[in-house]
Amino acid sequence: MEEDKFIELARKAKAASKKIATLPVGVKNTALLNIAKNLKDNKEKIFEANKKDLEAAFPLVESGKLSQSTFNRLKLDENKMRDMIQGIIDISNLEDPIGKVLLKRQLDEGLILTKVSCPIGVLGIIFEARPDVISQISALAIKSSNAVILKGGKESVNTNTEIMNIIQEALDNTRDFPKYVLTQVFTRDDVANMLSQDKFIDLIIPRGGNSLVKFIKENTKIPVLGHADGICHIFVDESADLEKAKKVIIDAKTQYPSACNSVETILLHRDFKYETELLKALEDADIELIATPESWHKEYSDKILSYKFVSSLEEAIEHINTYSSGHTESIITENEKNAKIFMNAVDSAGVYHNVSTRFADGFRYGFGAEVGISTNKTHARGPVGLEGLTIYKYNLEGNGDIVKDYVDGVKKFHHKDLV
Amino acid sequence: MEEDKFIELARKAKAASKKIATLPVGVKNTALLNIAKNLKDNKEKIFEANKKDLEAAFPLVESGKLSQSTFNRLKLDENKMRDMIQGIIDISNLEDPIGKVLLKRQLDEGLILTKVSCPIGVLGIIFEARPDVISQISALAIKSSNAVILKGGKESVNTNTEIMNIIQEALDNTRDFPKYVLTQVFTRDDVANMLSQDKFIDLIIPRGGNSLVKFIKENTKIPVLGHADGICHIFVDESADLEKAKKVIIDAKTQYPSACNSVETILLHRDFKYETELLKALEDADIELIATPESWHKEYSDKILSYKFVSSLEEAIEHINTYSSGHTESIITENEKNAKIFMNAVDSAGVYHNVSTRFADGFRYGFGAEVGISTNKTHARGPVGLEGLTIYKYNLEGNGDIVKDYVDGVKKFHHKDLV
Numbered sequence: 096m097e098e099d100k101f102i103e104l105a106r107k108a109k110a111a112s113k114k115i116a117t118l119p120v121g122v123k124n125t126a127l128l129n130i131a132k133n134l135k136d137n138k139e140k141i142f143e144a145n146k147k148d149l150e151a152a153f154p155l156v157e158s159g160k161l162s163q164s165t166f167n168r169l170k171l172d173e174n175k176m177r178d179m180i181q182g183i184i185d186i187s188n189l190e191d192p193i194g195k196v197l198l199k200r201q202l203d204e205g206l207i208l209t210k211v212s213c214p215i216g217v218l219g220i221i222f223e224a225r226p227d228v229i230s231q232i233s234a235l236a237i238k239s240s241n242a243v244i245l246k247g248g249k250e251s252v253n254t255n256t257e258i259m260n261i262i263q264e265a266l267d268n269t270r271d272f273p274k275y276v277l278t279q280v281f282t283r284d285d286v287a288n289m290l291s292q293d294k295f296i297d298l299i300i301p302r303g304g305n306s307l308v309k310f311i312k313e314n315t316k317i318p319v320l321g322h323a324d325g326i327c328h329i330f331v332d333e334s335a336d337l338e339k340a341k342k343v344i345i346d347a348k349t350q351y352p353s354a355c356n357s358v359e360t361i362l363l364h365r366d367f368k369y370e371t372e373l374l375k376a377l378e379d380a381d382i383e384l385i386a387t388p389e390s391w392h393k394e395y396s397d398k399i400l401s402y403k404f405v406s407s408l409e410e411a412i413e414h415i416n417t418y419s420s421g422h423t424e425s426i427i428t429e430n431e432k433n434a435k436i437f438m439n440a441v442d443s444a445g446v447y448h449n450v451s452t453r454f455a456d457g458f459r460y461g462f463g464a465e466v467g468i469s470t471n472k473t474h475a476r477g478p479v480g481l482e483g484l485t486i487y488k489y490n491l492e493g494n495g496d497i498v499k500d501y502v503d504g505v506k507k508f509h510h511k512d513l514v
Numbered sequence: 515m516e517e518d519k520f521i522e523l524a525r526k527a528k529a530a531s532k533k534i535a536t537l538p539v540g541v542k543n544t545a546l547l548n549i550a551k552n553l554k555d556n557k558e559k560i561f562e563a564n565k566k567d568l569e570a571a572f573p574l575v576e577s578g579k580l581s582q583s584t585f586n587r588l589k590l591d592e593n594k595m596r597d598m599i600q601g602i603i604d605i606s607n608l609e610d611p612i613g614k615v616l617l618k619r620q621l622d623e624g625l626i627l628t629k630v631s632c633p634i635g636v637l638g639i640i641f642e643a644r645p646d647v648i649s650q651i652s653a654l655a656i657k658s659s660n661a662v663i664l665k666g667g668k669e670s671v672n673t674n675t676e677i678m679n680i681i682q683e684a685l686d687n688t689r690d691f692p693k694y695v696l697t698q699v700f701t702r703d704d705v706a707n708m709l710s711q712d713k714f715i716d717l718i719i720p721r722g723g724n725s726l727v728k729f730i731k732e733n734t735k736i737p738v739l740g741h742a743d744g745i746c747h748i749f750v751d752e753s754a755d756l757e758k759a760k761k762v763i764i765d766a767k768t769q770y771p772s773a774c775n776s777v778e779t780i781l782l783h784r785d786f787k788y789e790t791e792l793l794k795a796l797e798d799a800d801i802e803l804i805a806t807p808e809s810w811h812k813e814y815s816d817k818i819l820s821y822k823f824v825s826s827l828e829e830a831i832e833h834i835n836t837y838s839s840g841h842t843e844s845i846i847t848e849n850e851k852n853a854k855i856f857m858n859a860v861d862s863a864g865v866y867h868n869v870s871t872r873f874a875d876g877f878r879y880g881f882g883a884e885v886g887i888s889t890n891k892t893h894a895r896g897p898v899g900l901e902g903l904t905i906y907k908y909n910l911e912g913n914g915d916i917v918k919d920y921v922d923g924v925k926k927f928h929h930k931d932l933v
Contacts, residue, residue, distance in 0.1 A: 117858045440536050444908065447910040454621075461929035473737045474892040488863055488896070495762055
């Protein structure tokens with residue numbers, strides 16, 4: 096799409112964002128249920144479109160241009176379709192994140208301040224070949240009253256287009272639902288356009304591998320919600336329970352090795368007595384152990400684990416705060432005091448005690464839905480639920496009140512919280 | 515400062531940020547009181563340094579290179595000094611924003627998730643010639659356990675250096691207070707270095723005029739907390755009370771015309787019957803009225819006011835959502851329904867009813883202290899208190915819990931909120 100056309104589209108998305116901002120929650124939920132129904136009614140069309148994408152992708156896998164795992168993510172089956180549809184219904188059942196009163200304060204007699212949650216505006220979503228992301232993100236955007244411009248991976252263009260058409264049809268048939276809340280773009284130029292339109296786009300959410308996220312973070316001034324690397328650590332303290340250490344590390348490394356919350360490095364306290372047993376157990380679980388400084392920066396996303404000996408809790412904390420990507424870390428210890436120090440001092444989105452790093456996930460945290468996981472230090476950190484797609488505004492109601500009265504001392508604030 | 519030296523300094527600030535992150539609130543408050551006392555004890559030194567800056571600035575004012583208002587902001591007097599010192603004491607009395615439990619949830623028996631507030635890390639503060647900003651921002655950073663690198667305006671270099679030395683001396687004499695929490699840089703190159711060090715600096719806060727803030731927003735990938743323009747609107751609805759309209763607009767325009775929350779444009783409903791009386795009253799209050807489309811984009815920061823007639827509430831909302839800088843807007847109306855529509859539909863940090871836009875201020879909102887006012891759509895919006903300098907992390911405590919059990923269906927989450 097040419098730049099001027101993209102700007103026109105972004106302008107329409109912005110206008111739509113103002114309309115959906117005040118849409119009653121009933122209309123939003125009806126829209127979501129209409130989408131779920133329409134996807135269900137038309138799933139064969141989606142499978143057909145997906146088949147086209149798979150056929151086009153297959154030679155690329157054979158020639159090594161596309162990884163098998165990307166191919167797997169591209170593929171939609173009955174299970175994924177069912178989860179996709181159920182996910183939308185689940186989001187329709189969540190509490191409305193918009194219009195929540197976060198603070199209500201009487202500044203003075205008859206002068207009432209209300210802090211109320213509201214949508215962010217226009218989201219730019221850039222995702223790789225996972226067509227189920229479209230419906231999930233669209234549903235989250237609708238529920239949180241944001242407009243969204245979607246750019247999917249080129250490998251899934253047929254599937255994405257079909258899903259988007261079906262979603263759009265459902266929205267067109269939803270009474271009072273504004274136009275242009277959801278739009279889709281397709282090309283590499285559109286990504287560049289998206290990243291440069293900070294006037295119209297308020298937040299970029301990349302869903303994909305490290306290189307995609309890094310590229311985006313380096314090429315836009317728009318806030319980006321997401322994470323690039325997931326270099327998670329587990330520290331096995333002097334007093335660690337061997338069985339817990341085994342169980343947790345094996346889970347964190349092997350349950351889903353390519354997940355961002357899988358562990359990449361274990362730090363072993365030199366005085367931990369069962370190191371031999373532990374390392375043996377990890378090897379028995381098919382984990383390749385590596386002990387070179389080069390590996391401390393690396394996310395293997397495979398059954399490979401770096402390990403390093405440290406002399407103290409402090410050294411472990413220092414190592415993590417230096418090499419971690421700020422995602423999730425865990426300490427295995429029976430020493431409550433050390434656990435507390437670790438959880439306070441480690442500067443990551445998730446800091447755990449005696450549990451697997453794999454728990455870092457919006458559904459597991461009970462958020463009902465997940466936008467993604469953020470390693471940002473502002474706005475939203477860790478697994479991000481609907482709340483991460485909202486901000487707030489301040490409403491102030493009075494009766495002709497002026498600041499001069501307070502500056503001159505005629506009146507005085509008394510700041511009484513009502514909620 | 516050369517780039518490698520700056521990086522070394524930023525690295526030290528980052529290390530200091532990890533140390534202050536876990537500092538007990540008692541040490542932070544002692545540090546603040548020590549700073550207040552040391553400033554009080556050494557105020558004559560500060561006045562002397564300030565005199566040097568004023569002497570250097572005076573010829574620039576005479577030759578027109580420096581504005582009179584910048585000169586006034588540069589000048590410290592007994593009143594400003596007293597407010598500066600009292601401000602630090604006030605911050606020491608505020609509740610600790612760090613370590614607050616924001617959520618406590620049992621995910622399953624013995625598996626406890628806690629969302630706890632924590633500092634952001636390293637703040638980069640860039641401010642123009644207002645030496646009182648140093649102590650205020652330093653105090654806010656200390657209270658919120660952040661490290662900070664400060665770059666002040668070159669006109670106040672002597673005053674800033676003296677204040678910073680006195681603050682540093684107080685911190686050096688505070689037991690257990692880590693080194694390098696506060697550092698100061700001086701040159702234009704340092705600004706460039708600051709904006710490029712996204713590895714070490716987590717948030718940039720500019721305090722100054724539009725052009726400074728715009729320059730910064732356009733030249734960094736680090737999140738920026740602040741606002742450039744302050745183009746605030748007041749809409750006088752059909753049913754507006756004439757007296758309230760007069761009072762509020764005159765206050766919003768004349769009480770402090772160069773403030774960012776002063777009104778720049780009024781929109782008059784065509785069916786408002788007292789337009790002649792209102793415009794006459796504004797002129798009588800020495801306000802110059804302008805009615806050209808060019809002025810809708812302009813922040814005059816003076817007793818100049820744009821006005822425009824609109825045919826409906828919707829047209830007013832549309833105008834504001836197009837031309838506003840997203841700072842603060844107000845509707846004057848006796849129609850509660852219209853007030854509600856306006857407050858919902860206008861997309862600004864502050865949306866008011868029958869009150870002056872000048873209320874947009876952290877102290878007036880009762881935040882106890884103000885970092886600045888943000889027109890961002892993420893993280894913090896409107897007047898930002900200490901909370902805006904914090905983020906959160908998730909702690910998860912268990913007893914060897916693994917994700918496999920939940921994926922395999924051996925165990926189930928029950929998500930019970932404890933706080």
